[in-house]
Amino acid sequence: METIARGVNERVRGDVVVGTWFGAHREPFKTPHAEQAKGLAGRVVLAVHRTGKHIVCELGPAGMGGAASTGRSGAGTMPEAQWIVHLGMTGRLLVTTPEAPVAAHTHARVELKSGRELRFVDPRRFGRLEFRELSAAAGFGGPGLDPLTVEAEDFAKLFKGRKLVIKAALLNQTLLAGVGNIYADESLFRAGIRPGRRAGRLTRAELERLRTALKSVLEHAIRLGGSSVSDYVDANGVKGFFQLEHCVYMRTGQPCRVCEKPIQRILVGGRGTHFCTNCQR
């Protein structure tokens, strides 16, 4: 999500919405099509960033003349609204041109003044699109803390007294916002902690290992453009390379990169969970 948000930001910041198209499916939309279309119309895109797993497009007032090519039109302008994109499992947010062939399962197209077009493509339709006015209410942001910036004390506090297993706790977006299945497994491996351990029973030292492992694994993945497990691509349609660094995720039966014992796969909360029985305790 971080990789995608950065890529989209680079290519659409300062651009202006000149048209929208929404597909017929009801599912991918948290806000009705008509409301999104009306809300987006004519607005300037001030910036695009990530909050948790959501990609948030900050929107300025309609009728601001700039386009991406003119630079930072709208710089210094306060956001008035947000277009929020959640990609679910298979969603993509692509920057193309209006002429580019339209992929199957394209649910939304946002035409921009510069001649670019932002497209939301999502075969499984687990993704969601939302438009929010920012009148008086606070901006978008769930209760979960960001794993890249959370500090030791706050991190430890999240898990205190909790009976659920640590893997499930890591995936709970109301605790930490932004940790998905890949990075939950990879960070637990790097911290040497079994996914089935009760969150509340981890020692302070283990929690601190987990926090730093999570942070470094996410930072490393972002540097490599994310993990392209099957069809993941960034805004330019480019794959990431962190999947080459995976130690456990989707490596069931393959030798552990540290001790060579085969990687195990179990189910935790219905999610495939991968770990090394030797390196993780």
Next chain:
DNA sequence: CATTTCACCTGGTGGC
């Protein structure tokens, strides 16, 4: 409440 399970979707893969 906290925690667990399951439905929501389509598509790819591997076994028979």
Next chain:
DNA sequence: TGCCACCAGGTGAAAT
């Protein structure tokens, strides 16, 4: 080749 079971970057409602 076809058919079928199973798996997949995630949530959020319903059940326990």
